[in-house]
Amino acid sequence: MDALGLAGPLRAALGTHKILTDHQELRTYECDGLAHYKVTPALVVLAESTEDVAATVRACAEHGIPFVARGSGTGLSGGALPRADGVLIVMSRMRRILEIDAANQRAVVEPGVINLQLTREAQPTGYYYAPDPSSQQVCSIGGNVAENSGGAHCLKYGFTANHVTGVEFVTPAGEVVHIGGKAPDAPGYDLLGAVVGSEGTLGIATQATVRLTRSPEEVKTLLAAFPDTDQAGAAVSAIIGAGVIPAAIEMMDALAIEAAEAAVQCGYPAGAGAVLIVELDGPAAEVAHQFDEVEGYCRANGAFEIRIAADDAERALFWKGRKSAFAAVGRISPDYIVQDGVIPRTSLPEVLRRISEISRDAGVRVANVFHAGDGNLHPLVLFDDANEGEAERAEEVSGAILDLCIQHGGSITGEHGVGSDKAKYMPRMFSDEDLDTMQLVRCAFDPASISNPGKVFPTPRLCGEVPGRHKGPHPLVAAGKAELF
Amino acid sequence: MAAILDALKAATDGHVADATAEDHVAGVPAQWVASPGSTAETSALLTAAAAHGLTVVARGAGTKLAWGAAPESVDLVVDTTRMSHVVEHAAGDLVVVAGAGRSLDDLERDLASADQRLGIDPPRRGTLGGAVATGATGPGRLFHGAVRDLLIGVRFVRADGVAAHAGGKVVKNVAGYDLGKLLTGSFGTLGVITEVAFRLHPNPAAQRWVTGPASEPSRIQQLASALAHSQLALSAVELDRSADDSSVAVLVEGTGPGVEHRAAEATRLMGEGSHETDTPPDWWGTEPASPSGVLVKVTHEIARLGTLLEALDAAAATTGLRVALRGSPAVGTALVGLAGLDGDDLAAAVHGFVAHLRAGAAAFGGSVVVLEAPPEVRDGLDVWGPVEALDLMRAVKDRFDPERRLAPGRFVGGI
Numbered sequence: 001m002d003a004l005g006l007a008g009p010l011r012a013a014l015g016t017h018k019i020l021t022d023h024q025e026l027r028t029y030e031c032d033g034l035a036h037y038k039v040t041p042a043l044v045v046l047a048e049s050t051e052d053v054a055a056t057v058r059a060c061a062e063h064g065i066p067f068v069a070r071g072s073g074t075g076l077s078g079g080a081l082p083r084a085d086g087v088l089i090v091m092s093r094m095r096r097i098l099e100i101d102a103a104n105q106r107a108v109v110e111p112g113v114i115n116l117q118l119t120r121e122a123q124p125t126g127y128y129y130a131p132d133p134s135s136q137q138v139c140s141i142g143g144n145v146a147e148n149s150g151g152a153h154c155l156k157y158g159f160t161a162n163h164v165t166g167v168e169f170v171t172p173a174g175e176v177v178h179i180g181g182k183a184p185d186a187p188g189y190d191l192l193g194a195v196v197g198s199e200g201t202l203g204i205a206t207q208a209t210v211r212l213t214r215s216p217e218e219v220k221t222l223l224a225a226f227p228d229t230d231q232a233g234a235a236v237s238a239i240i241g242a243g244v245i246p247a248a249i250e251m252m253d254a255l256a257i258e259a260a261e262a263a264v265q266c267g268y269p270a271g272a273g274a275v276l277i278v279e280l281d282g283p284a285a286e287v288a289h290q291f292d293e294v295e296g297y298c299r300a301n302g303a304f305e306i307r308i309a310a311d312d313a314e315r316a317l318f319w320k321g322r323k324s325a326f327a328a329v330g331r332i333s334p335d336y337i338v339q340d341g342v343i344p345r346t347s348l349p350e351v352l353r354r355i356s357e358i359s360r361d362a363g364v365r366v367a368n369v370f371h372a373g374d375g376n377l378h379p380l381v382l383f384d385d386a387n388e389g390e391a392e393r394a395e396e397v398s399g400a401i402l403d404l405c406i407q408h409g410g411s412i413t414g415e416h417g418v419g420s421d422k423a424k425y426m427p428r429m430f431s432d433e434d435l436d437t438m439q440l441v442r443c444a445f446d447p448a449s450i451s452n453p454g455k456v457f458p459t460p461r462l463c464g465e466v467p468g469r470h471k472g473p474h475p476l477v478a479a480g481k482a483e484l485f
Numbered sequence: 486m487a488a489i490l491d492a493l494k495a496a497t498d499g500h501v502a503d504a505t506a507e508d509h510v511a512g513v514p515a516q517w518v519a520s521p522g523s524t525a526e527t528s529a530l531l532t533a534a535a536a537h538g539l540t541v542v543a544r545g546a547g548t549k550l551a552w553g554a555a556p557e558s559v560d561l562v563v564d565t566t567r568m569s570h571v572v573e574h575a576a577g578d579l580v581v582v583a584g585a586g587r588s589l590d591d592l593e594r595d596l597a598s599a600d601q602r603l604g605i606d607p608p609r610r611g612t613l614g615g616a617v618a619t620g621a622t623g624p625g626r627l628f629h630g631a632v633r634d635l636l637i638g639v640r641f642v643r644a645d646g647v648a649a650h651a652g653g654k655v656v657k658n659v660a661g662y663d664l665g666k667l668l669t670g671s672f673g674t675l676g677v678i679t680e681v682a683f684r685l686h687p688n689p690a691a692q693r694w695v696t697g698p699a700s701e702p703s704r705i706q707q708l709a710s711a712l713a714h715s716q717l718a719l720s721a722v723e724l725d726r727s728a729d730d731s732s733v734a735v736l737v738e739g740t741g742p743g744v745e746h747r748a749a750e751a752t753r754l755m756g757e758g759s760h761e762t763d764t765p766p767d768w769w770g771t772e773p774a775s776p777s778g779v780l781v782k783v784t785h786e787i788a789r790l791g792t793l794l795e796a797l798d799a800a801a802a803t804t805g806l807r808v809a810l811r812g813s814p815a816v817g818t819a820l821v822g823l824a825g826l827d828g829d830d831l832a833a834a835v836h837g838f839v840a841h842l843r844a845g846a847a848a849f850g851g852s853v854v855v856l857e858a859p860p861e862v863r864d865g866l867d868v869w870g871p872v873e874a875l876d877l878m879r880a881v882k883d884r885f886d887p888e889r890r891l892a893p894g895r896f897v898g899g900i
Contacts (some may be wrong), residue, residue, distance in 0.1 A: 077823075101712065101788075103787075103788035104786045104787055104788045104789075104850075105713065105787060106786075126714070136746065147659065148659045150657060150659075151854070154657065158634060159659075161634075161663065161666070177873065177874045177876075177877060178874065179874050182786045182850055182853040183785055183786050183817050183850045184631070184784055184817050185631075185670070185784050185818060186784075186872075187852050187854050187869045187897050188869075188872045188897040189670070189671055189675075189878045189897075190620075190666045190667055190670055191877055191878065192667055193666020193668045193669070194662055194664075196657050196663075213713065214713075214715075216514075216716065239581070241577060242687075243687030243689070244687075245686070245687070254605055282739075283716060283718050283739070283743060283747055285739075285742060285743040286743035288749070289743055342653055342658055343575065343655065344578040346575065346577035353572055371657070374657045375655060375657070401497055409653070410653070411655055411657070411659075412660050413658070414657040414658060415657065415658050418661070421618065422660075426660065426661065429660055430650075430651075430661060431649075431650075431652070433647050433648060434651065435661075436647070436649070437649035437651070437664065438664065440885055441881060441884070442662075444881040444884045445877065445880070449529075461773075484743075
C-alpha cells in the first residue's frame with residue numbers, strides 16, 4: 001500500500017475531516033520556513049489527539065510508509081519538509097495548555113501550543129517559558145522540542161533541551177511512551193536528551209512537560225551604537241570577560257540595520273556601523289550594579305550613543321528591529337539565505353572580517369545579525385534569483401561561511417537545525433564513525449527509518465539487525481542504493 | 486590468557502596490571518586493569534577486549550564505582566586516570582576541554598587562575614568522566630543546571646572499539662544527536678568516555694550563605710516553596726535533615742552590594758533563627774551520614790517535598806531505621822542515609838524501607854534509587870526500581886553494545 005492508500009483506513013479510524021488528499025489543500029503544506037525546498041505530501045493528517053498520532057504512525061509502520069511531523073511550519077532548515085511518498089502529520093490542532101503548575105515550576109502542553117502563548121498564560125502566576133526563538137509569536141512548542149530551539153535569551157537561560165523535563169512520545173512503531181516528568185532524574189538513560197533536538201527522526205512528541213522560570217524582579221535593556229563591528233565585538237568580550245552574564249547580547253551590522261529601518265522604522269542611531277542590544281535581568285540590586293558596568297564597557301569600546309529603555313514599550317522597540325531582521329532583509333534584497341553558524345565568541349572579530357572578504361570577493365552582499373554573547377551568527381546572504389548565477393553564488397558564500405565556522409571550532413547550526421538543508425554539511429563536522437554512532441540511536445528508535453527520513457544525516461543508511469539476528473541483505477543494499485550500517 | 490594480556494598491553498603501551506582486591510567492582514572481582522593514555526589507546530584497548538569477548542567496566546577515581554547494581558562480571562577495568570590533561574581552556578569563551586580522567590579538584594585549580602568554575606559539585610569528587618557517567622550533582626545544580634546541561638561535547642569509545650564524538654566546544658550547537666546527554670548517567674554501559682567539553686561560569690564576586698532552622702515537613706515545604714518562588718535568584722537551596730536536627734541553607738552569589746541586599750532579604754524570608762555567614766554550614770554539599778553503608782537517591786516534584794519527608798518518616802518508623810537526608814529541594818533531588826540496624830535485620834529493613842517509599846512515590850512524583858549498599862543488602866533488591874520506556878533503553882543498549890560487555894547488569898532493567 002502507498003501513502004495515499006492510507007487515506008481510506010485513516011478516515012475511517014480518525015474521522016474524514018482530519019485527512020486531506022486534495023492537491024490544492026496538500027500544497028499548503030509543501031514547505032516550512034525554508035521556502036525554497038518544496039515537496040507536496042501524499043497525504044496530510046490533522047491530528048487532534050495522541051491517539052490520532054499513534055494510529056497514523058501505526059498505519060505508516062505497518063506499511064513501511066514514511067511520515068513527517070509538522071508544527072507551525074516556521075523551521076528554517078527544512079526539518080518539516082514533507083515526503084512525496086509519505087504522510088505529513090500536522091500537530092497544530094493539538095494546542096491545549098493542559099496545566100500551569102506554578103508551584104512545581106512546570107507546565108504541561110500539547111505540541112501545537114504557540115511558544116509565546118505559554119508565557120502569556122503563565123505570567124499571572126509570576127512565571128514564564130524562557131526559550132524565546134524570534135518566531136515565538138507563531139512557532140509551536142512541539143517544533144521547538146524537535147529542533148531544540150534557542151533564542152536571544154538562551155545565553156543565560158539555555159535552550160529548549162534545558163527546559164523540557166518530560167514528554168509523551170509516539171515511537172516510530174506507533175507506541176505511546178512517557179519519558180521523564182515533573183521531577184528530575186528519572187532512572188535510566190536520558191532518552192529525553194536524545195529526543196529533544198532529534199528533528200523528528202526518533203518519533204513524535206505528543207505532550208511536553210516544560211520548566212517555567214520565575215519572572216525576574218528587574219529587566220534593563222540598552223542599545224549601544226558603535227562605529228563598526230570590531231568595536232562592538234570588543235565591548236561584548238569586555239562584558240563577558242568581566243563575569244557578567246547578560247540575559248541577551250545581540251548585534252546587528254550596518255546592512256542589517258538599514259534593512260530593519262526600512263521595514264519597521266526602529267529608529268536606531270544614525271550612522272551606526274553596528275548596534276548592540278544588551279539586556280540584563282534578575283534581582284534589582286544586581287541588575288542596577290551590573291548595568292552600570294555594561295554601560296561603561298560599551299563607552300570604553302567606542303559606543304557613540306547609548307539609549308536605555310525607559311519602559312517596556314521602548315524595550316519592545318529596541319527588540320523590534322532585531323527580531324524582525326530576517327524578514328526585513330526582504331526590503332533590501334529580493335532573495336536571501338539565512339545562515340546559522342556558531343563560532344567561539346572570541347573569534348568574532350576575525351570571522352566577521354573574513355565574512356566581509358568572502359562577500360567582497362564573491363560580489364555578494366551579506367548582512368550580519370547575531371547572538372553575539374554565544375557566538376551564534378545569522379549572516380543573511382542577499383541575492384536576486386532573477387539574475388542568472390546569483391543564487392548559486394549566494395549558496396557558495398553561505399557554504400564558505402559554514403566552513404569558516406568549522407575552521408574556528410564552531411558548528412554548522414546553533415539553533416535552526418540540520419534538517420534537509422544542512423545534512424550535506426554534516427560530514428564536514430563529523431567523521432563517518434561519529435555519524436554511524438548517532439545512527440545507532442536512530443536505529444534503536446526507528447529501525448525501519450520511516451520517521452522523517454532524509455533529514456539530519458547525509459547518506460541514506462539502513463539499520464542492520466542487531467548482530468546475531470541477521471537475515472540477509474536488504475534489497476536496497478543489494479542494489480547499491482544505500483549502505484548498510 | 487597470556488595472549489589476551491599481550492593484546493591489552495600492546496594497545497596501551499604496556500599499561501596493564503593484574504587486578505587486586507582493590508579493583509573489585511561492587512564486590513565483583515576483576516581480572517586486569519588497563520590504563521590507556523589517550524582516546525586512540527582506549528580504542529585499541531576496547532578493540533582487543535572485543536576480540537576476546539571481555540567484559541569491561543570503566544573507572545575514574547573509583548569514588549562511585551559501587552553505585553548501581555553489581556556488574557555480572559568484570560574481566561577488564563579501564564582506568565581513565567592517565568587521560569587527565571586539559572586539552573584546552575578557552576577562558577574568553579568560558580569553555581574547557583579535558584581528558585575524562587582529570588579530577589574535579591585539579592580542574593578547579595586550573596580554572597581558578599581565570600577566576601572561573603565548572604558548576605559540577607557532587608559530594609564525591611572524582612573525575613570528570615565519573616561525574617558524567619553517574620550524572621552526580623551537588624548544591625550548584627540549581628544555578629548551573631545538571632551535568633547534562635553543562636556538557637557541550639564528548640568523545641568516547643564504543644564497545645566495538647570505535648571512537649566517536651558528538652557536540653563540540655561551543656555552547657550553542659544543534660548539529661546531530663546530543664549523545665553527551667545520552668551518555669550522562671549511563672553508568673558506563675554505552676561506551677568509555679575519554680574526553681569531555683564543558684561550559685564554564687565566571688566566579689561570582691561575592692558569596693553569602695543564610696541558614697535557618699526548619700524541622701516539620703510542612704514548615705520545610707513552606708520555606709522551600711517560598712525560596713523557590715522568590716525573585717532572589719538563589720544559587721542553591723539545601724536541606725539537611727536528621728532525627729536530631731534540621732536546617733535549610735541558601736547560597737546567594739553576585740556582586741558585593743547585590744549579595745548583601747539579597748542575603749538580608751533571604752534572612753527576612755527564612756524567619757526567626759536564620760543567620761548569615763561567609764562560609765557554608767559544615768554539612769553543605771556533603772552526603773548524609775549513613776552508618777549502614779546504604780545511600781539512597783530520591784527525587785520529587787518541588788511542591789511535594791513535604792509529602793516525601795512524611796513518607797520518609799513513615800518508612801523509618803515502620804522499619805526501625807533512622808533517616809538522614811541532604812537534599813536540593815528547589816531542584817527536587819535528595820540523598821538519604823540510613824542507620825540503626827545491622828546484619829540480616831538491616832537487609833530486611835532496607836528492603837522494606839525502599840518498598841514503602843516506592844509504594845508512595847506517586848504522591849511525591851519521583852523515584853527511589855539505591856545508589857550504594859553492602860552486598861548483603863543489595864542481594865535480592867531491585868536497586869533501580871520501576872523504569873519507564875525500558876524497551877527503548879534496551880534497544881539503545883542493544884545497538885551500542887549488542888554483546889552486553891560494558892558493565893553488564895549494572896544499569897536499569899539488567900542493562
